[in-house]
Amino acid sequence: xxxxxxxxxxxxxxxxxxxxxxxxxxxxxxxxxxxxxxxxxxxxxxxxxxxxxxxxxxxxxxxxxxxxxxxxxxxxxxxxxxxxxxxxxxxxxxxxxxxxxxxxxxxxxxxxxxxxxxxxxxxxxxxxxxxxxxxxxxxxxxxxxxxxxxxxxxxxxxxxxxxxxxxxxxxxxxxxxxxxxxxxxxxxxxxxxxxxxxxxxxxxxxxxxxxxxxxxxxxxxxxxxxxxxxxxxxxxxxxxxxxxxxxxxxxxxxxxxxxxxxxxxxxxxxxxxxxxxxxxxxxxxxxx
Amino acid sequence: xxxxxxxxxxxxxxxxxxxxxxxxxxxxxxxxxxxxxxxxxxxxxxxxxxxxxxxxxxxxxxxxxxxxxxxxxxxxxxxxxxxxxxxxxxxxxxxxxxxxxxxxxxxxxxxxxxxxxxxxxxxxxxxxxxxxxxxxxxxxxxxxxxxxxxxxxxxxxxxxxxxxxxxxxxxxxxxxxxxxxxxxxxxxxxxxxxxxxxxxxxxxxxxxxxxxxxxxxxxxxxxxxxxxxxxxxxxxxxxxxxxxxxxxxxxxxxxxxxxxxxxxxxxxxxxxxxxxxxxxxxxxxxxxxxxxxxxxxxxxxxxxxxxxxxxxxxxxxxxxxxxxxxxxxxxxxxxx
Numbered sequence: 001x002x003x004x005x006x007x008x009x010x011x012x013x014x015x016x017x018x019x020x021x022x023x024x025x026x027x028x029x030x031x032x033x034x035x036x037x038x039x040x041x042x043x044x045x046x047x048x049x050x051x052x053x054x055x056x057x058x059x060x061x062x063x064x065x066x067x068x069x070x071x072x073x074x075x076x077x078x079x080x081x082x083x084x085x086x087x088x089x090x091x092x093x094x095x096x097x098x099x100x101x102x103x104x105x106x107x108x109x110x111x112x113x114x115x116x117x118x119x120x121x122x123x124x125x126x127x128x129x130x131x132x133x134x135x136x137x138x139x140x141x142x143x144x145x146x147x148x149x150x151x152x153x154x155x156x157x158x159x160x161x162x163x164x165x166x167x168x169x170x171x172x173x174x175x176x177x178x179x180x181x182x183x184x185x186x187x188x189x190x191x192x193x194x195x196x197x198x199x200x201x202x203x204x205x206x207x208x209x210x211x212x213x214x215x216x217x218x219x220x221x222x223x224x225x226x227x228x229x230x231x232x233x234x235x236x237x238x239x240x241x242x243x244x245x246x247x248x249x250x251x252x253x254x255x256x257x258x259x260x261x262x263x264x265x266x267x268x269x270x271x272x273x274x275x276x277x278x279x280x281x282x283x284x285x286x287x288x
Numbered sequence: 289x290x291x292x293x294x295x296x297x298x299x300x301x302x303x304x305x306x307x308x309x310x311x312x313x314x315x316x317x318x319x320x321x322x323x324x325x326x327x328x329x330x331x332x333x334x335x336x337x338x339x340x341x342x343x344x345x346x347x348x349x350x351x352x353x354x355x356x357x358x359x360x361x362x363x364x365x366x367x368x369x370x371x372x373x374x375x376x377x378x379x380x381x382x383x384x385x386x387x388x389x390x391x392x393x394x395x396x397x398x399x400x401x402x403x404x405x406x407x408x409x410x411x412x413x414x415x416x417x418x419x420x421x422x423x424x425x426x427x428x429x430x431x432x433x434x435x436x437x438x439x440x441x442x443x444x445x446x447x448x449x450x451x452x453x454x455x456x457x458x459x460x461x462x463x464x465x466x467x468x469x470x471x472x473x474x475x476x477x478x479x480x481x482x483x484x485x486x487x488x489x490x491x492x493x494x495x496x497x498x499x500x501x502x503x504x505x506x507x508x509x510x511x512x513x514x515x516x517x518x519x520x521x522x523x524x525x526x527x528x529x530x531x532x533x534x535x536x537x538x539x540x541x542x543x544x545x546x547x548x549x550x551x552x553x554x555x556x557x558x559x560x561x562x563x564x565x566x567x568x569x570x571x572x573x574x575x576x577x578x579x580x581x582x583x584x585x586x587x588x589x590x591x592x593x594x595x596x597x598x599x600x601x602x603x604x605x606x607x608x609x610x611x612x613x614x615x616x617x618x619x620x621x622x623x624x
Binding site: 165 | 329360361376396399
């Protein structure tokens with residue numbers, strides 16, 4: 001992973017914005033799906049797929065690749081859009097999301113997209129799969145060769161299975177495991193701290209023998225430094241608690257839990273796309 | 289008579305027939321599988337000795353993962369290990385795995401199509417004194433409805449050993465059902481075992497069988513005793529039967545089951561499981577579509593278990609030798 005230059009950051013910002021536009025287009029075409037989480041995670045997915053991950057879209061089964069486990073499968077619009085931009089499949093295919101026969105299932109399914117590391121949707125089971133991958137690497141003495149990343153939501157920390165995984169990873173000191181929690185503070189029924197409080201979240205992970213880093217999920221430089229630090233921690237697994245804004249990039253959607261599980265309608269999509277095309281009114285849209 | 293081609297235990301009908309827990313065969317088979325394939329790993333949820341995984345742990349400590357009392361983690365961690373090329377065996381009591389972690393098994397193992405082997409020990413009512421909470425009577429139903437999952441319920445410890453080695457090589461998810469108690473040894477090392485193939489263990493000395501008895505799991509010995517006693521009766525009470533071992537419930541040997549039904553025209557199924565959704569239901573699904581015949585189901589009739597000795601419970605819930613004989617007589621009367 002190389003130094004993150006200002007030029008590269010500008011490129012990442014443009015890519016993330018394009019990915020957000022695709023997310024809106026996919027969701028309005030599908031007529032169902034989740035909006036807030038995918039928009040909020042667009043910067044993190046972009047940074048990983050275009051700067052951090054050791055991967056090869058033309059050779060997706062490359063044995064030495066890093067593994068990225070997506071635990072909260074419902075944010076897959078951002079996953080699919082990022083993979084399409086990275087070259088895993090044609091961007092035109094994005095509009096097939098959730099339609100009969102598509103590879104872009106409503107929640108990711110390996111049978112349709114075999115290069116995915118896992119199928120997901122039911123919450124709380126991604127981290128334990130990532131722990132299993134890291135344990136396998138430990139047995140094979142490959143835990144210095146690659147990293148196992150797990151992207152997960154804050155809401156799925158309600159699940160007991162998540163904490164079983166956190167406990168086991170702490171016990172086994174799996175060094176190449178890096179979890180990234182999308183700390184956007186919302187879940188379907190409301191704000192996480194109203195539904196079932198997670199705070200003090202960092203202290204909880206620390207108590208389970210993890211190295212904890214808290215960072216903005218929208219600051220490429222800071223996120224990159226967090227990953228560099230996580231990779232350098234040798235004696236224990238690391239969690240990056242990434243503070244994100246749900247719905248990020250579309251002002252009307254931001255920080256509103258009602259956008260967790262619904263797609264924009266045509267009018268809302270038009271408004272959202274205009275906002276993204278003009279970077280929130282900073283520039284003039286070619287489409288106006 | 290016992291099927292002479294299968295080299296079954298010749299002492300099967302002796303009072304001093306050798307006995308061993310079915311789970312013991314798994315413990316031995318897993319060590320052999322570990323010898324044969326370095327990718328075999330084992331995970332356990334705080335029951336290493338009673339599920340007989342301890343032999344693997346002692347021989348291959350670097351390939352053993354203690355998960356703790358966390359069955360959801362047990363199977364999902366195993367899925368992750370399988371994603372990296374491992375062949376994970378995860379063991380617990382059947383009541384907890386697949387009892388507690390069904391959705392994790394469905395999504396992260398079967399839906400993911402990862403070759404994880406779920407070992408449900410202490411299945412059935414014969415767990416005995418621990419009582420109903422620990423008596424898994426629904427596990428076959430839970431696992432057989434999941435696509436990609438293979439389901440095997442061996443009849444004795446030798447077959448369990450062979451089944452353990454066989455499922456190592458399939459590249460598919462599998463559920464292996466084991467029992468705690470000592471069970472009479474029905475087969476020998478020479479008895480053939482092929483995944484997906486049902487075998488006829490008992491047949492009439494002469495003449496055509498009147499009833500086919502299909503058995504899965506540890507009740508096989510009782511079924512063979514019942515078949516022998518029915519045959520040994522004087523005419524006109526004598527009933528000729530065939531007894532089939534259906535240890536592999538999925539994939540199901542449709543051809544063998546249909547052939548048995550065509551020959552006998554009446555079927556009794558025998559299993560230590562709820563009648564609803566179990567092996568008998570599988571057989572009924574096969575026959576109703578291919579060759580419907582009258583059927584009787586020996587198993588637990590929509591009830592929970594309770595404390596007691598294994599033998600007491602088998603009798604109390606109507607799965608003993610006499611219950612099997614009664615079911616045979618009943619189905620015979622229903623034959624057209």
